[in-house]
Amino acid sequence: MNASCDFAQFEKDLASVAEQTEHALAYYLSRDFSPLYRRPNESSHAEEPSVLKLVDAMAYSTLSGGKRIRPYLTLSVCRMLGGNEEAALTLACALEMIHTYSLIHDDLPCVDNDDLRRGRPTNHKVFGEAGALFAGDALLTYAFEVATHARLSSDAIVSAVRALSEGAGHYGMLGGQMTDMDAEQKELSIEELCALHDMKTGALIRTAARLGCLSAEIDDVHIFDSIDSYASDIGYAFQIVDDVLDRYGDSRLLGKNIGSDAQSCKNTFLTFFSREEAMNRAKALTERAVMTVSAYEGSENLVLLAQYLLQRNK
Numbered sequence: 001m002n003a004s005c006d007f008a009q010f011e012k013d014l015a016s017v018a019e020q021t022e023h024a025l026a027y028y029l030s031r032d033f034s035p036l037y038r039r040p041n042e043s044s045h046a047e048e049p050s051v052l053k054l055v056d057a058m059a060y061s062t063l064s065g066g067k068r069i070r071p072y073l074t075l076s077v078c079r080m081l082g083g084n085e086e087a088a089l090t091l092a093c094a095l096e097m098i099h100t101y102s103l104i105h106d107d108l109p110c111v112d113n114d115d116l117r118r119g120r121p122t123n124h125k126v127f128g129e130a131g132a133l134f135a136g137d138a139l140l141t142y143a144f145e146v147a148t149h150a151r152l153s154s155d156a157i158v159s160a161v162r163a164l165s166e167g168a169g170h171y172g173m174l175g176g177q178m179t180d181m182d183a184e185q186k187e188l189s190i191e192e193l194c195a196l197h198d199m200k201t202g203a204l205i206r207t208a209a210r211l212g213c214l215s216a217e218i219d220d221v222h223i224f225d226s227i228d229s230y231a232s233d234i235g236y237a238f239q240i241v242d243d244v245l246d247r248y249g250d251s252r253l254l255g256k257n258i259g260s261d262a263q264s265c266k267n268t269f270l271t272f273f274s275r276e277e278a279m280n281r282a283k284a285l286t287e288r289a290v291m292t293v294s295a296y297e298g299s300e301n302l303v304l305l306a307q308y309l310l311q312r313n314k
Contacts, residue, residue, distance in 0.1 A: 010304040017075055018068040024093050028146050029059045057127040057135035058142075062100045064118045069238075069309070070095055070208040076305060077212025077227055080298040087150040088215035091160050094147040095208055098168045101139035102177070102204075104132050111181065140168070153217060160214050167207030176200025180266065188267040194236070196267075201242070202235035226292055233289035234306045240282040241312060243268040244275060249313065286310045 027033050071092035078088035107114040107122040108129060115125050124132035147160050166172055176199030183196065209231035213224055247270055269278045289306045293299045 007304065007308060010301070010308055013301065014067060014069075014072055014308075017072045018066070020089060021068045021071040021092060021096060022063060022065070024089055025062050025096060026059075028093055028097075028142075029055060029062065053127070053131070054134055054138055057123060057131050058139050060126060061104050061117070061123045061135065062097060062139065064120060066118055068096065069305075070099060070204060072305065073205065073208040073231070073302075074212040074215070076301040077209050078215040080296055080302065081213060081216035081218060081223070083212065083216025083218075084151060085215070087152045088212055090150040091147055091211040091215060092208070094143040094160075094164060095167075095204065095211060097139045097143040097146065098164060098173075099204055101136040101143075102168075102173060104136040104139070106177070108132060111177075150215070152215065156214050156217050160211055163207050163210045163214065167203045167210075172199055172203035172207075176203065183267055185265050186267075188271075190272050193267050193269070193272070197236065197239045198232070201239045202232055205235035205238065206231040226295070230289045230293045230302065230306075233285045233292070234309055237282040237285040237289070237306070238309050240269045240278050240285075241310065243270050244278055245313070248275065282310055 071089070074092040074095065075085060075088050077083075078085055103117060104123045106112050107117055108124055114122055116122060122132075123135055127135065143164065144161055147164060148157055150157055150160065152160070168174060170178075176196055179196045180200055183192075188196070206228055209227045210224065213227055218224075246268070269281070273281065286306050286309070290303050293302045293306070
């Protein structure tokens, strides 16, 4: 296998999905979609300057680019299982709105107090703390509305909404974020750190994979479990690489400041392992993920995704 050639094509596919996602997200945040704009004979609250400012704040962070790894995962699982790609893209947009809201709130002074995200000033630096808070709240709420527009059976939509809620909620991403904050200035065991990241980072990655399964409307528990195991392993590997990049990465490539984990006295995988040991652990997780998903026909993109996330530098 010519890895460089495969990664070149993979990066084109990743960029294509990112472009698809960007267009779809722009549509969902536009006058063309919002039902508030579809009442020409009535006074629309959507014309209120404060509402328009809120939408601008939502769009500022949502449409700020990024690799769109989670949408790529959703669509790749969907394609592998022969699902509805249009529905998968809708669900991926809902998840990306939740992911974006989490980043907006993460950057707030009361959490990580960051002033740079994807090479641009963070949301609260542009729209103020209250504006950023409301933009995040609005994206979280709107995500569930967008999910209901996926052209799937009502049972599949209910399952998708449940998956989004579980992945983002107190036993998922938010629980992980709260645990992460509480763990600052404290010493965790490696088991506690893994449990933290299983929620904080892993939950939305597993949700992305689950949404891909739901877009194919499958009911095979074995398939769900296999895809979940794959997503769990690449989620852990993703976090390990993130920890390494936060200490050793290039801020110009990352589009954000490095060293924030150390400044916040956070526990990371580098608390327990050397750089080489941490990357070997990520490699082992990646190999296991590849072995899990390789059993499925048409899994090539998921294999390359796992390998790409291991070797990324941003």
